[in-house]
Amino acid sequence: MLLSAARHITHMDLDTFFVSVECLRNPKLKGKPVLIGGMSDRGVVASCSYEARKFGIHSGMPMKVAQRLCSHAYTVKSDYEAYSSYSRLVTDVISDTVPLFEKASIDEFYIDLTGMDKFFGCLQFSDELKRRIIRESGLSISYGLASNKLVSKVATNEIKPNGQIEIPFGNEKTFLSPLSIMKIPGVGKEVGYKLLKMGVETVKILSEIPVNMLYNLLGKPGIELHRKANGIDEMPVIPYREQKSISTEETFSTDTIDLKFIHQELIRMTEKIAFELRLQRRLTGCVAVKIRYSDFQTEQKQMTIDYTAFDNVLIQKVKELFTSLYTKRQLVRLVGVRFTDLIGGTHQIDMFNDSQESLKLHQAMDSIKSQYGEKYLMRASGNSATNNRKPMA
Known part of the structure; x- marks a missing residue:
């Protein structure tokens, strides 16, 4: 507990971030039930x-169901480029103000103010930072100040919207x-x-x-709980550091013109870095494919896409790029695959035009990969390349 005694952590969370951005762009939406998502x-x-939540609507709900629950709600097609732009604006304000912060998601930040209590006062500092964010972005934000990340996050959730609270050590x-x-974060429906x-x-x-009883009931997660x-x-x-890209390359043991083999490799590689993308809670807006020929001449081509982290979308784009490039x-x-124009976001709620079934499928696949390793679950079309890495000449 000595570590906790010396720490002062502020958790800041933009209130209904997507909705707030849309209300800035269209003030007529303020105070109205608003749904953001796929059309x-x-x-x-x-x-x-x-206002929409009062009708039992929540994130991840099928849009058709939400519209039935609140037929007079305003439905707005999501604009991730706009949300990303406002997120960067808030990030820049925080970066200019504090030396150490973590960007947990597109609208959520942890700020380490340890030591600030001796000079300025952590609560006063957090309050002034909140006012600056509101002044420069126009967005409502809440914060909780506590001795650790867990308590500060729970405190923020309790005080939203547009609130602030300190939980003394x-x-x-x-x-x-x-x-x-x-x-409590981490307590899902099953637990x-x-x-x-x-x-x-x-x-x-x-x-x-007793901790032993929780261990017997839930295993290791019981200890953490x-x-x-x-x-x-x-x-x-x-510490927040903005990663510019995620990429992977494969040099073949034998130069090849076996298109079936090359496509299998591209599928495997795309799946691999798409999984990494989702682990980092990110989406990509640009896909690139690279080819190096036997004479070492290298060519590359890229395309801008709607922000996504879904395998099936990314694989299709990679195939299109390779076909036009080769x-x-x-x-x-x-051959190489690279994702750029990365932004924060999760496929559970940010793949606006996908169905609940596809969301749940990807969640289940990622859960298995996280537990047992990504090589234990992959598409059959990519698995062939893994089993037989030597191409036909």
């Missing part, structure tokens, strides 16, 4: 205003105790259902369960 029959809700358990267990069946409804009750329920979190604030019919020595 197709299979689109999902990416975000919704607080030593008061973490007092603050968390009356809250529902579902307010929550198990605990609720046992009569564990509040964080206070959860914190009093016990720490969270007691307000303990020693995770550091990870015109010489010479032996190929190397």
Whole structure:
């Protein structure tokens, strides 16, 4: 607990970020039930205003269902370029003001103010930073100040929208105790259902369960859950560095004109870095393919796409690029795939025009890859290349 005693972490979260941006662009939407997301029959809700939430609408819900629940809601097609632009604006304000911060998502930040209490005062500093963000971006933002990332995040969620709160060191358990267990990050529906069946409804009750019992019930996650329920979190604030691209290349053992083999390699490579993209909670807006021929001459081509992290979309774009690029019919020595124009975002809520079924499929696939390794689950068309890496001459 010595580490926590010396820390002051502010968690800042832009209130209904997508909706707030749309309200800036169209002030007539303010105070109205607003749905942001895909406009197709299979689109999902990416975000919704607080007025829409009163009708039971939430992120990830099929757009058609949301429109039935609130027939008078304003539906706006998502514009990720605009959201990314406003996110960069807020990021720049924070970057200019504080020495150490973590950008957890497109609209969420952790700021390490450790030591600031001796000079300026962490609460006053956080309050002035909030006012500057509102002044320069026009967006509403809330923050929670506490001794660690966990408590500051929960505090922010409790005070939204347009709120601020400080949880002094030593008061973490007092603050968390009356809250529902579902307010603890990491407690999903499955774990929550198990605990609720046992009569564990509040964080206070959860914190009093012996750690061995939680381990027997939930395995290793039970140990971490016990720490969270007691307000303990020693995770550091990870310094923000904007990654420009994600890429991979493959040099063949034998130069080849075997198009089937090359396509298999491209599928495997695209799947690999698309998974990495989703792990980093990012989307790409530009795809590039590189070819190096046997004479070492190298060519590259790229295309701008709608922001995505879905394998099926990216694989199709990579194939199109390769087809248009490979015109010489010479032996190929190397192929490469690169994603650029990266922005924060998650495929669960940001793939605006995809169906719930495709979202759940990708979530399930990523869960298996995270547990057992990406090589244990891949498309059959890409698996052939892995099993037989030697191309036909």
